[in-house]
Amino acid sequence: xxxxAFVRDNVRWxxxxxxLTFFSSFGQTFFxxxxxxxxxxxxxxxxxxxxxxxxxxxxxSALTLTQLGKIVDYISVSKVVLIIIPALAIACLGMxxxxxxxxxxxxxxxxxxxxQGMMTHNAITAIxxxxxxxxxxxxxxxxxxxQVGEAALPFLYVSIVAFVxxxxxxxxxxxxxxxxxxxLGFGLMRVERRPQSADMTSRxxxxxxxxxxxxxxxxxxxxxxxxxxxxSFIGTTIFFHQVYLIELRGWSVGAFAGSYAFMAVMTVCLAxxxxxxxxxxxxxxxxxxxxxPLAGACFLLGTVEEQxxxxxxxxxxxxxxxxxxTLFGAVWPEIYGTAHLGSIRAVVVxxxxxxxxxxxxxxxxxxxxxxxxxxxxxxxxxxCLVICLLxxxxxxxVAERNRQYAASAAA
Numbered sequence: 001x002x003x004x005a006f007v008r009d010n011v012r013w014x015x016x017x018x019x020l021t022f023f024s025s026f027g028q029t030f031f032x033x034x035x036x037x038x039x040x041x042x043x044x045x046x047x048x049x050x051x052x053x054x055x056x057x058x059x060x061s062a063l064t065l066t067q068l069g070k071i072v073d074y075i076s077v078s079k080v081v082l083i084i085i086p087a088l089a090i091a092c093l094g095m096x097x098x099x100x101x102x103x104x105x106x107x108x109x110x111x112x113x114x115x116q117g118m119m120t121h122n123a124i125t126a127i128x129x130x131x132x133x134x135x136x137x138x139x140x141x142x143x144x145x146x147q148v149g150e151a152a153l154p155f156l157y158v159s160i161v162a163f164v165x166x167x168x169x170x171x172x173x174x175x176x177x178x179x180x181x182x183x184l185g186f187g188l189m190r191v192e193r194r195p196q197s198a199d200m201t202s203r204x205x206x207x208x209x210x211x212x213x214x215x216x217x218x219x220x221x222x223x224x225x226x227x228x229x230x231x232s233f234i235g236t237t238i239f240f241h242q243v244y245l246i247e248l249r250g251w252s253v254g255a256f257a258g259s260y261a262f263m264a265v266m267t268v269c270l271a272x273x274x275x276x277x278x279x280x281x282x283x284x285x286x287x288x289x290x291x292x293p294l295a296g297a298c299f300l301l302g303t304v305e306e307q308x309x310x311x312x313x314x315x316x317x318x319x320x321x322x323x324x325x326t327l328f329g330a331v332w333p334e335i336y337g338t339a340h341l342g343s344i345r346a347v348v349v350x351x352x353x354x355x356x357x358x359x360x361x362x363x364x365x366x367x368x369x370x371x372x373x374x375x376x377x378x379x380x381x382x383x384c385l386v387i388c389l390l391x392x393x394x395x396x397x398v399a400e401r402n403r404q405y406a407a408s409a410a411a
Contacts, residue, residue: 003276006137013130014141016077016188020123021145023085023181025153026092026173027115028146029236029356030260032108034157035095037243038166043101047244051364054240057105058357061113062350068113069121069346077126078190084122085182088114092174096167112353120146121342121349124329128345129338130193136283139329140275144268146325147318151264154257208405209337215344220397224331225348227287227391229355231294231324234380235317237359238301241367248373251307263314263321270322283331284398287391290327291384294320298381302374328352335398 007014025031032054040050072080091110098104123142131138161169215221238245246256277286297316300309332348333341363376 003137003272006134007141010138010193012188012191013127013193014138016185017123017127017138017142018145018148019181019185019188020081020119021142022149023088023177023185024115024119024123024146025149026088026177027111027113027117027119028149029116029360030150030239031153031157032111033240033242034154034161035166035170036240039104043104046364046368047241048361048364048368051240051360051362053101053105054108055357055361057108058112058353061109061117062353062357064113065117065121065350065353066346068118069349070343072122072125072342072346073340074342076190077122077192078186080118080122081182081185081189084114084118085177085185088119089174089177089182091115092170092177096170096174112357116356117349117353121345125342125345126189126192128329128333128341132333132338134279135330135333136275136278136326137272138275139278140271140273140326143271143325143329147264147267147271147321150267151261154260158254158257209339210344211340212343212347215336215340216347220335220394220401223390223394223397224287224335225351227291227387227394228324228328228331228348229352230291230384230387231320232352233355233359234294234298234384235321236356237363237380238377240360241363241373244367245373249305249307249309251310255307256310259310259314262311263318266315266318267322267325270319271326272322274323274326278326278330283327283334284395286323286327287331287395288388290320290323291388291391292320293317293323295381295384295388298377298384302378302381 036050039045040047043050045053087110091107091114094103094107094110098107123145124139127138127142128135157169160172164172210218242256245251246253274286274290293316297313297320300316301313304312328348332344336344363373366376367373
């Protein structure tokens, strides 16, 4: 089916998933980090201290998500929407009124759990379960919500905060969630889609449905996770310390904020392309290559001091983000099936949140101890190359296991 015809015929479910990923932005690192300077100034925190607070709150949200995320296997998507969007709005309101460090930790915990965690988890799990043969295209469209948020919200935040202040901007975010996201998200997702019969014979349908306990005992799960979580660790680290990086390089704040749109365009284009590639070649086949652009981005950011470097960096990050966003939603049902997808993805998303928590905390302390930040970024780039080699091995292991399943079924 042509791409645009597919979108037209499935606009209800794709739009619903898109809205959930878009509004998850209020709990994503890039949006919270826009207030980092104001928060550190108001609470007199160093980079390392704020990074530690962020890490503690995010790790707590990741642990909670492993249990809370299972509800998407037992409760309809629309009912989950009625829980998580109001909860995210309360967390945004809490940020507007936070007055001490304990409250700040609780607020960031809520933003990370219900924003980056449950909003994304609910959307991608639903799409992974509703689609099989066209899963790559469906995931790519839905994950574009993240990129649209990254492109639009930093500029809107900078524009609004200059007039009303950072706390009032968070109050406006809470209002938008209740007045816009909640009715639209519930209305679009209340009718669930059933995979078409032709989908079930697709080669992207798993040989069997794994339980979460089986998945956690599978070495392949942990190997694939290493690859798919690398962009979360690296991207979160760099964007969390964006203010420090701007000061270090002497770049313009406005130029850096504007470069998000450049990254978002590249991410959207590559996410949509990746959707087509996944449907043609499978997600596992693409694993060895998606981190190569991110490695190049890290090497560039670690060595180039001129202003143009940030735009080239964002372009390369956008390529990797586009590929990884589609793979992140497509690879798990492809390997492990959809019957327990919510429980499995709850662990995956928790690991992603864990990775995003470790980066700011570790690098923040390294910065405080005068470890070169550009050197840290170069090390991240080198790790991407090592992981690419690991993903080659993963692809061979998955192919061999599939051959064994096929042989057992034929016997």
